[in-house]
Amino acid sequence: MRILLASVLLLAASGAAHAANCSIDLKGDDAMKFDKTTVTVSASCKAITINLEHPGKLPAATMGHNVVIALSSDMQGIVNDGAKAGLAANYVKAGDARVIAHTSIIGGGAKTSASFPGSKLKVGGDYDFFCSAPGHWAVMKGKLVVTK
Ligand SMILES: [Cu+2]
Numbered sequence: 001m002r003i004l005l006a007s008v009l010l011l012a013a014s015g016a017a018h019a020a021n022c023s024i025d026l027k028g029d030d031a032m033k034f035d036k037t038t039v040t041v042s043a044s045c046k047a048i049t050i051n052l053e054h055p056g057k058l059p060a061a062t063m064g065h066n067v068v069i070a071l072s073s074d075m076q077g078i079v080n081d082g083a084k085a086g087l088a089a090n091y092v093k094a095g096d097a098r099v100i101a102h103t104s105i106i107g108g109g110a111k112t113s114a115s116f117p118g119s120k121l122k123v124g125g126d127y128d129f130f131c132s133a134p135g136h137w138a139v140m141k142g143k144l145v146v147t148k
Pocket of ligand 1: 028032063064065066131132133136140
């Protein structure tokens with residue numbers, strides 16, 4: 001009986017571990033859209049991985065996408081400076097402290113990933129994910145909901 005209880009507890013514990021979402025999986029296409037408008041992640045994740053896929057055909061120079069994670073209130077400043085930084089800088093100003101994490105810019109048929117510690121996010125904070133390519137952020141953005 002005691003052994004049975006222990007294994008039930010073990011199952012419950014592993015179930016809880018699986019409940020923490022530690023990845024941000026997005027697809028950004030030739031129609032300048034992400035496939036999701038909301039992603040939920042857990043601040044308790046040791047590492048949160050952004051996985052970006054571009055299922056389109058257009059090159060990075062004309063329809064390149066990235067994923068930037070930041071406070072909603074910082075998005076406008078980040079994209080303004082990112083536009084000046086240009087494609088070679090992945091449309092992110094070097095050393096921009098407002099950027100919590102970002103991937104590189106990719107074109108059609110490519111994939112990229114980037115990781116950052118969950119401790120960089122606060123539970124219940126007002127975060128967005130967006131593409132910082134000029135003009136894209138207006139439509140390529142969504143809410144990053146942070147849970148415990
Ligand atoms: Cu984009």
